[in-house]
Amino acid sequence: MRITKEQILHVAHLARLELDEEAVEKFAGQISTVLEYVDQLQGIDTEGVKPTSHAISLTNAFREDQQRDHLETEKALANAPEKEDGSFVVPKVVG
Amino acid sequence: MDLHQLSIAAAHSLLKKKEITAVELTRAVLERIDAVEEKVQAYLTVTDDSALAQAAEADRRIAGGDCGPLTGIPLGIKDLICIEGVRTTCASKILENYHPPYDAFVIRKLKQAGAVFVGKLNMDEFAMGSSTENSGFKLTRNPWDLERIPGGSSGGSAAAVASGMCLGALGSDTGGSIRQPASHCGVVGMKPTYGRVSRFGLVAFASSLDQIGPITRSVTDCAQVLAAICGHDPADSTSVPMAVPDFENSVRAGDLSGMTVGLPKEYQAMEGVDPEVAGAVESAVQVMENLGARRVSVSLPNTEYVVAVYYVIAPSEASSNLARYDGVKYGFRDAGRNDLIDMYRNTRSKGFGAEVQRRIIIGTYCLSAGYYDAYYGKAMQVRTLIMEDFKKAFESCDVIVAPTAPTPAFRIGEKIEDPLTMYLSDIFTLSANLAGIPGISIPCGFSSGGLPIGLQILGKHFDEQTLLQTAYRFEQATKFHTKRPRL
Known part of the structure; x- marks a missing residue:
């Protein structure tokens, strides 16, 4: 399936990517080629075939619910671009 | 030395x-x-x-x-x-x-x-x-x-x-x-x-x-x-x-x-394999035969779909995994006009290279409303068929x-x-x-x-x-x- 420039822009918005005109143009062509190739899957009869999400399926990997040490706040914040009073700082969200 | x-x-x-x-x-x-x-x-x-x-x-x-x-x-x-x-x-x-x-x-x-x-x-x-x-x-x-x-x-x-x-x-x-x-x-x-x-x-x-x-x-x-x-x-x-x-x-x-060494007939028939590569692999099988192994032909019928399945599943999972790079917890941040969504977009567009952005877009598209079943759902089903091919081949x-x-x-x-x-x-x-x-x-x-x-x-x-x-x-x-x- 060919993907239009409008669809690229919509999907880029969903993925929180900002593309310039040149990138939209280039991606529309390259991604259409990939999607057209992938479209061959549509012709395969998969009636009744169970989907595989993991090749080795484990169910319910339980462990004892025990108290353990966790990453200290200081370490968890060490890589933050902006932090204050033990918290991550983000641009203002509400007015 | x-x-x-x-x-x-x-x-x-x-x-x-x-x-x-x-x-x-x-x-x-x-x-x-x-x-x-x-x-x-x-x-x-x-x-x-x-x-x-x-x-x-x-x-x-x-x-x-x-x-x-x-x-x-x-x-x-x-x-x-x-x-x-x-x-x-x-x-x-x-x-x-x-x-x-x-x-x-x-x-x-x-x-x-x-x-x-x-x-x-x-x-x-x-x-x-x-x-x-x-x-x-x-x-x-x-x-x-x-x-x-x-x-x-x-x-x-x-x-x-x-x-x-x-x-x-x-x-x-x-x-x-x-x-x-x-x-x-x-x-x-x-x-x-x-x-x-x-x-x-x-x-x-x-x-x-x-x-x-x-x-x-x-x-x-x-x-x-x-x-x-x-x-x-x-x-x-x-x-x-x-x-x-x-x-x-x-x-x-x-x-x-x-020991039995399986050679998938679909691989043998594949185009685009360099003759020197094919020759080296054939010689390798002969070395194994000389060591006592026996060659058998096996079949992996869904081989032609492997690349398509992979290039739906891998970008889909990637687009989800890479959502964490938002300029908040670690890594690069570009504040943009200081609005939250703008900060996300600036950070991710400047922080990720072209191939990563390409795959995020493919993955986001394959997982988006209206396309999920046709792409991701279908790829997961064909993945099952590919797994079954191997299971069957390894029986012989x-x-x-x-x-x-x-x-x-x-x-x-x-x-x-x-x-x-x-x-x-x-x-x-x-x-x-x-x-x-x-x-x-x-x-x-x-x-x-x-x-x-x-x-x-x-x-x-x-x-x-x-x-x-x-x-x-x-x-x-x-x-x-x-x-x-x-x-």
């Missing part, structure tokens, strides 16, 4: 006999990096100070009589595996200054074993690529021909091992990212069974496909590193709680008599043999503007990740131009032992692995 060219096994023997020290060995590797890194460009970070400190600590352990197989052995680590306090970038601008606050499970195990970490190795950004050209920082070159790619995404790991800039390395393999660069650089690389090695501390690309594994200069070294990094980890819910076989000792056990053979890559290493720049052609070059490696089975690539010859060719051996779930034993017997009979690039 060039200490940097020693196998892990040979270096261990000298360390144990106290003929060399771990500090001498590490210094030799660091000197080798000084000498050839300028040409090869495999490392993103060289940790010389901490490496020498770890080596000194290893020497103290050895003096106390505690010399394990990896004690004092200098290793390189692909730059998407976390070492506490050591910059880990995934070769992405978005993580340019990220210093993990913890060790990956495999790093914890290697530290317990007394290994020495000499640095972090270049890769395609977030492991997305087959040539290491998608690194956000540098171009790694193939040590056999500096105008060619080393393969990818673990291109830095394979190039460093081949050129003596570490004795062994860790890579990660989501669609061939250990096996294909190992093939292109003339070294040994193994992707273990999914679930065999914990992914805790491995920066995620496609979580249902990713697996960490060794890249080394011999099969016994591969077994040694694999033995060190395996084991159940409660911190990874996909880590399988089962006993780890004695890889290091069983690798030399057994022979190939009575012990291992499957194939080329690792359809051609020897291609030239830098040759495929970078044509993503689909690049994706198609992964045809022989992708299915092991989709099926979750183990695979190893070992050197099996050279092209007329002097480029290494890799033989891939695929096995049943959790049957790494048979792969290692088969690879070891082949290696002993051929000696391709003893050749080194001239730099």
Whole structure:
């Protein structure tokens, strides 16, 4: 399936990517080629075939619910671009 | 004696006999990096100070009589595996200054074993690529021909091992990212069974496909590193709680008599395989026959859909995994006009390179409302068919043999503007990740131009032992692995 420039822009918005005109143009062509190739899957009869999400399926990997040490706040914040009073700082969200 | 060219096994023997020290060995590797890194460009970070400190600590352990197989052995680590306090970038601008606050499970195990970490190795950004050209920082070159790619995404790991800039390395393999660069650089690389090695501390690309594994200069070294990094980890819910076989000792056990080697007829019929590669693989099968193995024809009927399934599933999982890079918790931030959504968009657009953005868009599209069933749902169903193909094929053979890559290493720049052609070059490696089975690539010859060719051996779930034993017997009979690039 060919993907239009409008669809690229919509999907880029969903993925929180900002593309310039040149990138939209280039991606529309390259991604259409990939999607057209992938479209061959549509012709395969998969009636009744169970989907595989993991090749080795484990169910319910339980462990004892025990108290353990966790990453200290200081370490968890060490890589933050902006932090204050033990918290991550983000641009203002509400007015 | 060039200490940097020693196998892990040979270096261990000298360390144990106290003929060399771990500090001498590490210094030799660091000197080798000084000498050839300028040409090869495999490392993103060289940790010389901490490496020498770890080596000194290893020497103290050895003096106390505690010399394990990896004690004092200098290793390189692909730059998407976390070492506490050591910059880990995934070769992405978005993580340019990220210093993990913890060790990956495999790093914890290697530290317990007394290994020495000499640095972090270049890769395609977030492991997305087959040539290491998608690194956000540098171009790694193939040590056999500096105008060619080393393969990818673990291109830095394979190039460093081949050129003596570490004795062994860790890579990660989501669609061939250990096996294909190992093939292109003339070294040994193994992707273990999914679930065999914990992914805790491995920066995620496609979580249902990713697996960490060794890249080394011999099969016994591969077994040694694999033995060190395996084991159940409660911190990874996909880590399988089962006993780890004695890889290091069983690798030399057994022979190939009575073994059946499966050759998929769909692979034989495939177009685009370089005749020299096909010839080297055929010769390899004959070597195995001479060692007592028997060839059988098997069928993997859904082979033609493997690339399509992979390039839906991997980008879909990637688009979800990479949502975490939002400029808040770690990594690069571009504040933009100081509105939250704007900050996300600026951060991600400037932080991610072109291939990563391309795959995020493909993945987001495949998972978006109205397309999910047609793309992701369908791909998961065809993945089941691909897995069943392997299950059926392994009813009539012990291992499957194939080329690792359809051609020897291609030239830098040759495929970078044509993503689909690049994706198609992964045809022989992708299915092991989709099926979750183990695979190893070992050197099996050279092209007329002097480029290494890799033989891939695929096995049943959790049957790494048979792969290692088969690879070891082949290696002993051929000696391709003893050749080194001239730099």
